[in-house]
Amino acid sequence: MSFVNLSKVNNWLHVVNQLPYLTVLNLRACSLPNNFPIPHVNSSTSLDILNLSVNNFTLSSSVIEWLFNSNTSVVELYLYDNQFQGLIPNAFSKINSLEVLILDDNEFEGGIPKSFSGMCDLKTLSLSRNNIGEQFLGIVQNLTGCANHSIEELYLDNNQIMGSFPDLTIFPSLRVLFLSSNHLSGTIPESLGEQSNLEILYIDSNPFVGVISEAHFSKLTKLKIFYAYNNSLVFNFSSNWVPPFQLEQLYIMNCQVDSGLPKWLQTQKSYFWLDLSNSMISDTLSNSYWIFPKKKFYMSLAGNQISGHIPNLSLESSFGSMIDLHSNKLEGEIPPFVFKGSFLDLSHNFFSKGALSLCESSNNSLEFLALQNNRLSGELPDCWMHFGGLKILRLKNNDFHGKIPSSLGSLIEIETLDFGNNNFSGELPSTLKNCTKLIFLDLRNNSLSGPIPMWLGRSHPNLAFLFLRSNHFYGRMPPHLCHLTHLQVLDLALNKITGSIPKCLNNLISLTNTKSPNAAINHSYALLSSIYVDQTIWMWKGREYEYSNILALVKGIYLSSNKLSGVIPEEIVMLDGLISLNLSRNLLTGKITSDIGLFRSLEVLDLSDNKLCGEIPSTLSLIDGLNSLNLRNNNLSGRIPTGPQLSTFNASAYEGNPNLCGFPLPKNCLGEETPQNPTVNGSSGDASMQDEKDGFITRGFYVSATIGFVVSFWGVCGTLLLNRSWRLSYFKFLNNIRDKLYVIGVVTVARLQRQLQS
Secondary structure, three states: OOOOOOOOOOOHHHHHHHOOOOOOOOOOOOOOOOOOOOOOOOOOOOEEEEEOOOOOOOOHHHHHHHHHHHHHOOOOOEEEOOOOOOOOHHHHOOOOOEEEOOOOOOOEEEOOOOOHHHOOOOOOEOOOOOOOOOHHHHHHHHHHHHHHHHHHEOOEEEEEEEOOOOOOOOOOOOOOOOEEEEEOEEOOOHHHHHHOOOOEEEEEEEOEEEEEEEHHHOOOOOOEOOOOOOOOOEEEEOOOOOOOOOOOOOEEOOOOOOOOOOOHHHHHOOOOOOEEOOOOOEOOOOOOOHOOOOOOOOOOOEOEEEEEEOOOOHHHHHHOOEOOOOOOEEEEEOHHHHHHHEEEEOOOEEEOHHHHHHHHHHOOOOOOOEEOOOEEEEEEEOOOHHHOOOOOOOOOOOOEEOOHHHHHHHHHOEEEEEOOEEEEEEOHHHHHHHOOOEEEEEOOOOOEEEOOHHHHHOOOOOOOOOEEEOOEEEEEHHHHHOOOOOOOEEOOOEEEEEEEEOOHHHHHHHHOOOOOOOOOOEEEEHHHHHHEEEEEEEEEEOEEEEEOHHHHHOOOEEEEOOOEEEEHHHHHHHHOOOOEEEEEOOOEEEOOOOHHHOOOOOOEOOOOOOOOOEEOOOHHHHHHOOOOOEOOOOOOEEOOOOOOOOOHOHHHHOOOOOOOEOOOOOOOOOOOOOOOOOOOOOHHHHHHHHHHHOOOOOHHHHHHHHHHHHHHHHHHHHHHHHHHHHHHHHHHHHHHHHHHHHHHHHHHHHHHHHHHOO
């Protein structure tokens, strides 16, 4: 009855008692009440499997009392994802028939009770994702009795377990051991190699050190899965070592693998998951054909120093595989077989040819293809109709030229299209309007031309990032772009766009949202629902930065270095979620709207090199987060407004406006000449005469100041003299202040003395 709402059913236990032959009861995620009447008669002794997980029970719940007093015959007990806190109760050991105890995803603290050592039938103990903070050796000792002989599966991952890795040979039946994400340290003992029944071992994400050699695997004949990533371990095996096992999964990323690609992998015939990424491997791949399994697989050798060529294999079974070789030194040609998988990342290498081999494959299961940051050149192949399942395509930072092929319009599932920093030319193919699921489109720094097509705003309702900067686009800025309600970044800078800025930009709803962005830039794809996060280089305050995980927070409009004319539409201030606005180096005229203070989220504003006139609105000072301002080279006039944030900008933000005055420019506004300070030898009479000339400090000023002082002094002191209760409260307040200052002084002096003594 999982997921059935039983929150108002208080008599469910009475019903259970009337089912004497019930052996399995599953009430997972039923919102059962925490407290309910417990029947006076014992419940069924035939109950073997009981699952009460995901019900928000606490240790004071009625179900715990019932469980410990009436259910001594349960064999499998599932209580994961509740609200249990504190120490693990000793009473679990009363259920002497228990073989499986699952307590994951709670808030248990401390360690495992010593009474668990007497649970002679216990085979599986799972405490993953709790707050267990005991020494690992203490856990081992508290299970030493008869439980250590029966335990086959021990799940202790994602806790706060400390200490070194003890000798586990006292667990002769141990098959599965999860120790991931704890605080275990020190070296791994070679006695681990004596666990002859061990099949699955997770020791990743702990600060282990030392060397792992073949001695640690000497008798692990049944080992199938080994995870040891995110440690400081060094894996060092002799070149002629033949392991006693046949692995299915090997995951040792972010470690150190000596002696290059492990030669012993040639002996492994069953593995389908291999991750040796970021493991300081220095080797040549050219003759290492054995690294590629002969069936569907996941393989990552990314972030190493692997050079050479990918062997030209013909692996028909590679369909659906995932290959990640990014950030190495691979070169030469890309062989056709790698395009048969579902995921391929060869970015950040030195490949110079092989894009044409794409057309030798036909694979609708390929979802992710990343070839950016290589040396690929020539025209892009026009065979994309054979890759209709592609979601992510990244080809930036290569030397492709010619027109963008029209067959890209066959990629109806495409979400990210990144062709930036190439030499593509011609107009955008109209077939791209078929790519209706596009979220991220980057065509910057190419030689594309023609007008920005109308369909770009009509056919891509999910588009969130549009980068067309540094091309040769011309014509007017189409108002249809205003239909892109999810748009977060619009970058049309460094083109030849003319006409006025559309007033309808306030329809870009995502830019009016000051909270979390509406558009998702995380894409699920391929094996195990992997997640890809879009990333890009973005100009920020005149410098380029790479954004990936925080790209969803970026919101900006870049229209600089075009030929835009007319006034800045007042409607643009409705984009109060905008972070960066750059309209510089255009032909814009008119005044800066007085509503500019509505840009409450704005951090960067660049309106330089236009023909703007009038005064700088004082409301500009309302933008508290503004940290980059550029109004240079316009026709602005009048006094520069003041404010806490505006005072942080230097004169360069306002230069090139001859009629501007006031701080921080050296030009003072009319009537604001700087007064001269009196000389040292000057008499008081001279200073008085200078004060008179200022028109502010006059004799009337001194008279007013004297009268104000007298009235204020007697207003306070006279009241204290005449009102006894006020006088007592005032002196009590002064005494309290004195006492606090005295205590603070004594404590500070004592602390300094201790520091000097230490």
